[in-house]
Structures are given as structure tokens and as C-alpha cells.
Amino acid sequence: MTHPLFDLTGRVAIVSGAASGMGRVTSLALAEAGADIVLLDINESGAQATAQEIEEMGRRALPINCDISDAEQIRAMYGQVDSEMGRVDVLANIAGEGLRTDPIELTEDQIQQVMQNLVVGRYICTQEAAKRMMTRGRGSIFSIVSIAGITALGRGHIAYSMAMGAVAAMTRELSTELSSLGVRVNAIVCAQIMNQDLEVRIAADPNLGASYLRGLPIGRMGHPDDIKGPAIFLASDASGWMTGALIPLDGGNLAKNASGTHPGMPVAVPN
DSSP states (O other): OOOGGGOOTTOEEEEESTTSHHHHHHHHHHHHTTOEEEEEESOHHHHHHHHHHHHHTTOOEEEEEOOTTOHHHHHHHHHHHHHHTOOOOEEEEOOOOOOOOOTTTOOHHHHHHHHIIIIIHHHHHHHHHHHHHHHHTOEEEEEEEEGGGTSOOOTTOHHHHHHHHHHHHHHHHHHHHHGGGTEEEEEEEEOOBOOHHHHHHHHHOHHHHHHHHHTOTTSSOBOGGGGHHHHHHHHSGGGTTOOSOEEEESTTTTTSOTTOOOTTOOOOOOO
16 A cells, blocks of 8 residues: 555646656656656657656646756746646656766866756756746755765766766755745655666676776665655655755765775776
8 A cells, every 4th residue: 555645636736858768767767656647858759758658547648858957948848837737736856967087178068068968958947947936835856966966976077077066966956945935845866777888887897887886885876766766755755844855865885985896896907
């Protein structure tokens, strides 16, 4: 029996990056808990496929082609949501592209590109959602933050890490500003969760996979399905007195000291 605190029946959730990976899984999880879903992505066919799965559950699904780095597209999307769904109860900020490059070669344009994708676009999405949630006196917003925004990864992650650190700060600041108005703002801090890009990188450099596992006491890489529980929790009344939290979804990565060891940890291969 599902506890009623986790029931999202009658609520509308907006999820960015809904065509694949954690965005797709989050969309399906919130629908499984009862929500109707607005699916944002530039991958139209992928968003439509996710929408079909949601509709087969008996929920409403509204796929919208929206580039979350474009403020005008975001505002137009919210206008469509207003007219077709009539409310916004949950926002999940998941989409956003980063890049990796040598910090000595990183350009201003590249920094601005990553900030626009991961920070500015998410801020506009959050701002527009908050305006609507405040009129109802309730709502939940959560974002994905990489552990790169909390601790350094190296390997050319500088622009991505700067942006993720900004999203963490945005989460804390907006929770302080908005929570008394009924809008809770939290984040899920993710370590290495498998996706297509990560699979390609590990296939090209097997030592990279072992390097990740040395930092994961739980003994495995993350899977997109691992976000289901935290997403439902943050979207629902089960987290009703939680705001400004950065919740680790990291297999123990942040808890472990860099020089620590754990049972089964892969042996480092000398360079």
C-alpha cells in the first residue's frame, strides 16, 4: 500500500530533459505517483515516446519542444501550460548541457554557453514556476546538481563545475526567499549516473570506470532509475518541511575521504 503522503494525484509537474535519461525516468516516476506531466525537450520524438508511456498509465502528458537555454521559449512554454494544464505544482530542472575542456583553453563564449544552459535557463524556469506556485501558496521545485558543483573532478570539468556550483547556490538562495511563500526549493546531488555519453567515455578509457568506482563505496555506478525515489519524495508532501536541501544521490561519494578505502575498491592502475 502506498502512503498517501507520496500521492501526486491531481498535480501537474514540469520536467525538463524528459526525452531520455534521468529526465525520462523522473517523468515516469511522477506519473506513476499520480501526476500529469509536461515534458520539455528538444528531442521531439523522445519526448513523444515518454508521453505515450505516461498516457498508457492514464495520466495526461503534454510534450513541448523547448530549449531551456532560451528564455523566450521558456516563457512561451509556460503560457502553453497555463492554457492547457491550468496549474504548476512541481518543477524538475534536469536538462542542461555542459562541456569539458582544458581550463587554460576555455573561452569566455564557452563559459557563457554552459552558464546559459545550466544556470540561466534553469533560473528562468524556476522563476516562472514560482510565480504560479505563489498564487496557490504551495509548490515544489528541485534541480539536478552534479557532485562537480560540490567537490572538484578535474578532467576539464571547470565550466560545468562552475555552473553546478551556481545551481547549488541558487537552490539555497531561492529556498530562503520563497519558502515562506509556500514554494519549496531543493536539489539532488548526483555522482556518476550512467548515460550514453558516460558509456562512450568509459568504453574509450576503461581506467575511467575503475576511477569512478574507487570513489563509490556502494560498489556500482548509478542508474537513471535511482532518481525515482528522491524525485517522488521531493515532489510530494512527504518532504513538506524540507527546503534548501542538497540531497546526495551519489553512492557514498561525498561521504568518502579522497584517501579512504572501501571493501572491493578497484586497485589504481599506475600511469
